[in-house]
Amino acid sequence: MGAQKKRAAAATAAARVSEDPDDLARQPLQAILLADSFTTKFRPITLERPKVLLPLVNVPMINYTLAWLEAAGVAEVFVFCCAHSKQVIDYLENSEWFSQPNFTVKTIESHNIISAGDALRLIYEQNVIHGDFVLISGDTVSNMLLTQALQEHKERKKKDNNAVMTMIIKKSKPSPITHQSRLGTDELFMAIDPNTKQLLYYEDKADHSKGTICLDKMLLAENPSISLHNDKQDCYIDICSPEVLSLFTDNFDYQHLRRHFVKGLLLDDIMGYKIFTHEIHSSYAARIDNYRSYDIVSKDIIQRWTYPYVPDVKFCGNRATKLERRGMYRASEIEQSRSAQVGSFTVIGCGTKIGSNSKISDSVIGEGCTIGSNVLIEGSYLWDNVIIEDGCELRHVIVCDGVIMKAGAVLKPGVVLSFKVVIGERFVVPAYSKVSLLQQPTVHDSDEELEYADNSSGTVEFSSIQGTADQSNGEMTSESSEAHKPKLGTGGVGYIWSICEGGQEEEWRHSVAPIPEDKLAELSEAMDDDQELVTQDRTALSTSGELISDSNASEGDDNEDSKDDSVYFEKEVEATFLRAVEENVKVDHVILEVNSLRLSYNMTSADCAGAVFYSMMKLAVKTPHSSASELQQNTANIITTWQKLLKSYLLEIDEEIEIILKFEEMCLESAKEFSPLFARILHILYDKDILQEDAILRWADEKEGADESDKVFVRQSEKFVQWLREASEEED
Incomplete structure (x- = not known):
């Protein structure tokens, strides 16, 4: 124009x-x-x-x-x-x-x-x-x-x-x-x-x-x-x-x-x-x-970052639920077996029933759902009127209204079940599958098309199987050909959509499931090169041709935001750790969750090590104790139990030094109860092979030129440090 x-x-x-x-x-x-x-x-x-x-x-x-x-x-x-x-x-x-x-x-x-x-x-x-x-x-x-x-x-x-x-x-x-x-x-x-x-x-x-x-x-x-x-x-x-x-x-x-x-x-x-x-x-x-x-915004709502738009506050369109311990919200009109376990950061909707020995964590359950016995639900979203029969497993999935999962069925991470789908008995739905009563469109449209299928335009073609299956025995009527039978096990109703060519990466990138371990390992290998490229891109340019650090251009704001991100990351790691302790989650699974958070916040191994160590020490303080010796014993027990988790982020001496510095910071600020125990706990960390002698000696050497106020814990640890030096000299 x-x-x-x-x-x-x-x-x-x-x-x-x-x-x-x-x-x-x-x-x-x-x-x-x-x-x-x-x-x-x-x-x-x-x-x-x-x-x-x-x-x-x-x-x-x-x-x-x-x-x-x-x-x-x-x-x-x-x-x-x-x-x-x-x-x-x-x-x-x-x-x-x-x-x-x-x-x-x-x-x-x-x-x-x-x-x-x-x-x-x-x-x-x-x-x-x-x-x-x-x-x-x-x-x-x-x-x-x-x-x-x-x-x-x-x-x-x-x-x-x-x-x-x-x-x-x-x-x-x-x-x-x-x-x-x-x-x-x-x-x-x-x-x-x-x-x-x-x-x-x-x-x-x-x-x-x-x-x-x-x-x-x-x-x-x-x-x-x-x-x-x-x-x-x-x-x-x-x-x-x-x-x-x-x-x-x-x-x-x-x-x-x-x-x-x-x-x-x-x-x-x-x-x-x-x-x-x-x-x-x-x-x-x-x-x-x-x-x-x-998934991320749902977690932010549950963790109250969106206040006042949170589950326990009444605003238009919601039924306020009661906030209980550590981010667990339950409506008053639910039926829950005494042996059922509902973990942290979980919302249970009105009218839902939960059977015996079922475990639910980090999930949102809608209204009017029926969950049988021995069901495992983790990191998932069940909408309204969902029926989950005994012995089912759901991890990191979305289940829409009216879905039925028959006994023993399993949903692998990333699965999406659309409305009124039925999963047959003991059927395992593969990871990242999308299942619907509607067949997948035969003509692939672009991402710019409408959300719904417009049959009149001819751009999207599909057919519905709703009402053409006998849900009691899973047999299709004559209206549906043998070739189009839903392959969802005995009693199953619905179609598994195929993943479009070249869409594998999009599936795990955009899924509610954590990034798979194989992808995590594969991508982590390229992390150093990519990090260098990002650092080069984050610059401020002037017409004189001079490259100015972006942090200098807005140093105050960036420092403030970086601090906010670190605090946010540390809180999420602590919440993940506490849930793992409460629900006896395997260490390998906790490592996977922390790695996912690490990617989300673009943190380093040292950041992860510091956050995990902080979470462990805070738990030791919160565990009941009446004396310094009991606090020391609490700490030793927690370190012994979770040492594999902490060690997984101690890849270099620098990360180990970060642990010592983090401990100093806690002793001075957030957990002063540890101050008189600093040297003893340092010794425990050494005995458990979490800290190497080189890390402790380098930390002590770096404090040589510091102010006296910064040498409090070095002075307290003098005998232990001296013992390490002598042992090192004898080995030499």
Whole structure:
């Protein structure tokens, strides 16, 4: 489109709102909520139910988004519905959202829209947006305050009419191993002006050739300094001026909000529109883009990072459950056998029954579920009215409403069972399988298609077997050919979808299951090279050609965020360790979980060693004791039991020294009870072969030039250190 036509369209958009900034400030804040993600990542589930109505810790996703918009001061929300629009509209009309004071929810429906760009063009034509608005999708969870970001947006707009959008971002830890973030999304590269916070470059992709990206020379020439980041998370919350809608109308090639619209604006040098960023630090914001982010956000909700949107607080669309010990939530109306064990970080919904000797941990169980005896459920999500018969095993899976698992059936990690599937007796569903009553589409569509299958278009073809099987004996009626019998064991009903060619990696990258051990080992071998590449990318550039460390460009913020990440990581490791102690989890399984956390937070072996050691020592303090000698005995017992876990992260002398430094820190701050026992416990760590004499002697040598205040524990350990030196000399 020509520049003149673009300017005319922009003028038209500007005419729709008052030119007086004060009048603009008085406009009630509006929001556009996209109830369709326009992707297929949650298939086969979203062939039957829209993504925004899928339960997230037993609450439809859209309720978290609407609850936050209401709390953030939004007065009017337009919910755009396309995929399964009738389900979304019926749900909202029968919910509390249509009766909230000072908060209006309106729906806009269309059956011909295939992208976010099309949706925004339609909303523009309806002339319902009259000022600045929040653009968000219905799969976003946040508790941030909008006040500061909104004020920054308005102030910029007063000074520069081209400042049309503010993008909310948050510091993230992309894994250099998997080229993905903690939420399972592709690694994101951003170039931001460190002074103005203007976004200058945006690129997300899973595979960067040799860890490099290409920046236009003009970008470097026109900007005094640029900070290049690969550690930012796009929260997909945008504050937009009304001109944004007109830009979509003028550019029909804008389909995707990021790949097309954001990049288009960054490359358009005719109109000069600008996008700015607002980074949040202590607040929470995340979008559920795939099954892995579904798992991560669920855990964040259970661990209360999203407060007040947590299971024990009443907000629209949830039944508050009672918070019990260490993140375990149970509704009051459940039936649980005395011999059943419900572990930490687990939510049990109303009306659920749990049989004898069953074990449930790190899981969310919906309403009205029936769980038999001797059932093992770990790291899984069971929705409503699920029936699990005796002796079944479920690890890191998603099970939708109405599913039946017959006795002895097993779900391997990463399995997704769609609605009303039946798994036959003792049948083992392979890892990462997706099972549905609907056959897999015979024509593969792109990721840009709608969530649901549109039979009229002919782009997606499938058939349903619902009602064609006798669930009592598993035999198919004559309506289904022999070739299409579900292969799910005796009494099984459903189809196992095949993994598309080249999709194996996507399965484990985006799954609710931890990264497999073989993949972990394979990727860890390449960690050092990848880490070097990431370090090279995280630089700030100036037009003089000088490369400036990114940490220097915003040293205060980075230090604060790194500290937050370390604290967050340490808490998760401690929670994992305590659950392992309580439920007698095997050491090898704990190592796998800690390794998964290590990848999620991009931590080193030393970080893992420090976090594990901290967790062990905190447990020793919490274990009842009435004297220093009893505390010492507690510590010795815990070290003996869990020494294999700790040793797995002590690969070098440096990691061992990190343990000693961590112990010093604890003795001075968080666990002062250990102060008089420092030398004795140091000796225990040596006796158990956790610390080598070289590590202890190097630690003592490094303290030689320190202040006296830093030598407290070296002085306390003098006899032991001297004994080690003499023993070493005798060996020589």
